[in-house]
Amino acid sequence: MSSRLATTLAATLATLCATQALAGTETYTNPLLPSGADPWVIRHDGFYYYTNTLGNRIALWKTADMARLGQAKPVVVWRPPASGPGSTSIWAPELHYIDGAWYLYYTGAEKGHDDDAHRHIYVLENTAADPTRGHWVSKGQVNATLPGIDATVFQLHRRWYFVYSAYVDDHSDLILARMKNPWTLTGPQVDIAHPTKPWEMYGGRKIMEAPEFLKGPGDKVFLTYSASACWSDHYALGMLSAKAGADLTHASAWHKSAQPVFQQDPAHGVYATGHNAFFKSPDGSQDWILYHANGGPNWKCTDRRAPRMQPFHWNADGTPDFGQPIRDGVPHPAPSKGS
Template structure:
């Protein structure tokens, strides 16, 4: 055991600013708490408090030392990052979000500490061509033992919605931060659009995207022939019909995400209205696991948003989400972007995470967006 060194003025008043130290005794049976305090004469003297190492007091002291990993986190997860996406595979979470300029992947055991983890730019767009600008909404998927990155892009020479499509990259490496990404080209959607996503159900792979149909952004679904090709039968599931899907004069349903619910329910959670509107929120389509998912009649739309802004918590425009599980597989988490202020812009969107629960009917209960800076228990 190493004894602390005391300064010459220890016998003076007042006591110097000295934090207590915790040391384990040489025999390993006790914890020694060493600090400074005034004695009965008002003089400053060192004292040693001996505590059995197996006592509840010791356990509490050790639990609250700075060396103990934090059990909570606060939102946002990063200072910037719209359209967050997380996937869990072989003990690691892989995260990505829109950078606008490239495709970047994070790799971590804990998706709540993204600012302290490994990341890598895995792809940069070509100088020209159909996927040379506005690299948005990346999603990483694992299909048939390979990695696929889906992303939205447009042509630098002809930018804008009229030339915006979903593209795909393929990687055979076990770790998507390694290996080579092969360009598989554009997904053959019938419409220009954005926000491609993929899900598997009963041995079939489906593709979801938001297609531009006139002034609207509508949600479509199709069978996948392979990870970069979809069937020519592309079915419209929904279009903006409610006022909360049409804020600021824009009729938008975008960012579709598949969510397997309880009691045989299946859900597609999507973002409604324009990203710059503070009322940007999440809507929901519901089906069941025995229905024909390519039949629009199989899906029922919720009449109200299932996740929306919280003025009280100062969280505005929550949307473009994804879902994941805790490491033990027991907790469900939603990851989404939002803003701290009502600014009517797409800027300053940050990634956030919080757990959610389930209602008795098998539908999700997302609650309300958690305030920035509020401590949230980490995933178990």
């Protein structure tokens, strides 16, 4: 029997067994959508608002159940200007709710200059209760000192922080700063981490991108990030950790994982795992990771990247255990809704 046939039979058997074991239970299968790089989700007032890179627009999916994301109809909420800064290559949108208003952070370049030197982070604001409605107003380019991509924001101890992947010489570093308001940085903009590990350099580039914040159950906070070039099957998640009481604007506060914390699993047919987000189940009892990946080797950075999700757990030392990426097409229990 050929190895390919054996793998196919094993996958079919796994699907049948999982389906029988979960009879009567709400389930989902990965991928959640046929396509969708750089997925992001936030839960607010009983709904999940999901988005991903579309390149020439930003759309939001609204659903009460992430297991049914594929049934939600995307709503295009914004299109870029015809020219000028932020007019093309609209990447990695993130939706955040800050002080009673919605904000969309996204990466954009300039038509005619679609290169790294002209890639920056921009912000949109919407004061409607529902971000799929109302009017989005541009707050302009964030005053980051370097060009870069993949911004996220988070709040800790009543302070808001901004982190993005900046182009520094021949590599991409993670830069962190405090925020004066949702569109303005204040104080030092600190390079908290740069590529130093061999697993951050696959694909011919030294890359740390797509930072995402995660609060631990104890006194630790974490920043996951995507390491190596997205066109490499070895694209994976690394992680920085710090004590919640530390000054996060000091590079010395952050410590890097020795190995990737989430990576490809050829045995499960999942490759190039990266650019993640985190969310809670509807009843708040489970932690979930949302990420994009390829369903085959050498698929590169194309529209074949698709969003996937799975629950994760916490180790005794307060660090997250993301496990291995689950196999596509196999039913798994949906996020818990409680009794």
